[in-house]
Amino acid sequence: MLLIINIIIIALAVNVVFIIFASMVVNKKKLRLLKKIGFNNINLQQIKGLEKVKTIIFSKNQLIGTGKYELKKVGHRSTIKEKSVVKIASQLAKLWGSPYTDVLLKKLDEGLEDEKFTIIEKMKDGISVTDENEKTIMLGTYSFVQGFVKKNDNHTLYLIKNKILIGKFIFTEQWNQEGVDVAKKLNQIGNLVYLDSEPENGNSKKLPFDKAYTNLSINEQKTVISKLRKKAKTALFTTDEDLLLKADFDFLITQRADSQPNNSVVNIDFEGLKKIPELISTLRKILTQLKYALSIFIVLNFSVVLYLLLNGTVIHRLFSLS
Numbered sequence: 001m002l003l004i005i006n007i008i009i010i011a012l013a014v015n016v017v018f019i020i021f022a023s024m025v026v027n028k029k030k031l032r033l034l035k036k037i038g039f040n041n042i043n044l045q046q047i048k049g050l051e052k053v054k055t056i057i058f059s060k061n062q063l064i065g066t067g068k069y070e071l072k073k074v075g076h077r078s079t080i081k082e083k084s085v086v087k088i089a090s091q092l093a094k095l096w097g098s099p100y101t102d103v104l105l106k107k108l109d110e111g112l113e114d115e116k117f118t119i120i121e122k123m124k125d126g127i128s129v130t131d132e133n134e135k136t137i138m139l140g141t142y143s144f145v146q147g148f149v150k151k152n153d154n155h156t157l158y159l160i161k162n163k164i165l166i167g168k169f170i171f172t173e174q175w176n177q178e179g180v181d182v183a184k185k186l187n188q189i190g191n192l193v194y195l196d197s198e199p200e201n202g203n204s205k206k207l208p209f210d211k212a213y214t215n216l217s218i219n220e221q222k223t224v225i226s227k228l229r230k231k232a233k234t235a236l237f238t239t240d241e242d243l244l245l246k247a248d249f250d251f252l253i254t255q256r257a258d259s260q261p262n263n264s265v266v267n268i269d270f271e272g273l274k275k276i277p278e279l280i281s282t283l284r285k286i287l288t289q290l291k292y293a294l295s296i297f298i299v300l301n302f303s304v305v306l307y308l309l310l311n312g313t314v315i316h317r318l319f320s321l322s
Helices: 002-038 082-096 102-110 143-149 177-187 218-231 241-246 276-310 312-321
Strands: 055-057 065-074 118-123 126-132 136-141 155-160 164-175 191-195 211-212 234-237 251-254 263-265
Touching: 002 276, 055 082, 055 218, 065 082, 065 102, 082 102, 082 118, 082 126, 082 136, 082 164, 118 177, 136 143, 143 155, 143 164, 164 177, 177 191, 177 276, 191 218, 211 218, 211 241, 218 234
Parallel strands: 055 191, 055 234, 191 211, 234 251, 251 263
Antiparallel strands: 065 164, 118 126, 126 136, 136 155, 155 164
């Protein structure tokens, strides 16, 4: 009985030693990989478990977007001219600090007259003002004006005057093709999810995502991320400051130099971002190799233990001779 216990203890000890040795080998491979692809400022703790990521959440901001827009469509009430709608929208967009201002001004193709507006509210998703006649005018996304719009028909901005919809606009953004290429490679690695605060405009359908969530506020995006994380390990690619502060993620891949580095943050520039698919793929290969090696070793070890147990008499004699 004592012999059997000794054999089992020795087998377990050998397994532990092999696992420790294998882990050391894997860590050395990971370090060589980081050095090879130029991630000299990233340590092993930051990428620990990155190969197990199943869901990759891709926020558009500054990753696949360029910040350059085109005005694709202008809708307006029959009682008001298109030029008047564009003019009012241009004035409010300028006050709001909207990225669509230049596109609207280009469409207007004339200088803006100085008109006095009193700002009632200015938020990330829209602006509300009163004009000289004390009429309320609003410009914003559906989430900002939904109390005055019957349904969300995926326009980018809506223009409301005296609680009546007088105009709506569809803008499309020019994509950063290198960012799109990164997304395509990531789509081969896991379930790729697209987040956007802007409405669906047809362009995003061309992107290589398994699921797209558009026209969402930051809090709504945060809720989506939390739900996805409950189902699988997630990596969030974003530069959005609000998401950085609020989102619930396993890994954060960001270009923001001011993000607080910790064990789940990989802070890299765009050139480094393009190498992330290679990093995850290679980490998975290393993990697979480790699993195969462990499986083979455990089977061999079990076979040796089984052989020794079945041949206990011979082993007992060997111990007696010693």
